[in-house]
Amino acid sequence: MIEDEPGIVDFLERGLQAHGFEVSSARDGLTGTEKALAEPVDLIVLDMMLPGRGGAEVLADVHAAKPGLPVIILTARGEIEHRVAGLDAGAIDYLTKPFSLSELAARIRAQLRVAAQTPATTIRGGDIDVNLITREVRRDGELVRLSTTEFELLVYLLRNRGQVLSREQILRAVWGYEYDPGTNVVDVYVGYLRRKLRRGDRRAPIVTVRSVGYRFESSD
Secondary structure (H helix, E strand, O other), X not given: OEOOOHHHHHHHHHHHHHOOOOOOOEOOHHHHHHHHHHOOOOOEEXXXXXXXXXXXXXXXXXXXXXXXXXXXXXEOOOOHHHHHHHHHOOOOEEEEOOOOHHHHHHHHHHHHHHHHHOOOOXXXXXXXXXXXXXXXXXXXXXXXXXXXXXXXXXXXXXXXXXXXXXXXXXXXXHHOOOOOOOOOHHHHHHHHHHHHHOEOOEOOOEEEEOOOEEEEOOOO
């Protein structure tokens, strides 16, 4: 939830938690954008009039980075042109203040049901997001440019995050080869991927399991 009015934040946090939702909130557009891109959220409730960064800018960034993430707009603006602009910018629903908490909760449930029935277009592991449609990879919202093979390797590791994958498994899944003990192509590409995913002192969450292979380590 990205909303700057303390009373509304408190009301919505308490009310939505009572409806069974886990709620994380931000009170300005900058913090809201950072949390929306960095945290594994299922849906965003977004006010349009925000300090620091307007709701329209937040919506544009979220839609660009996570096009499948549903956003419900809350705003005091009731004019039709503002509703249309918000929906055209990527929002999936719109509520004008004042609104009913029960109605908001019902709309959230409805959108989450739709999202659950839609084939996944993104994969997330820790602070790394992969868009399977656009083939964009981001770490903490920052774009990471990968080759086709590096992308396929990352996707395979992410789909099996937490599991130890042998070099044989990786070679077969990503390159379509049977294992050749004389090749080190898997190790070479894991090295490429680690370097590109590294950010400052934060290493890529790809762990070497001695004598076996690799594991994508995720806190999710």
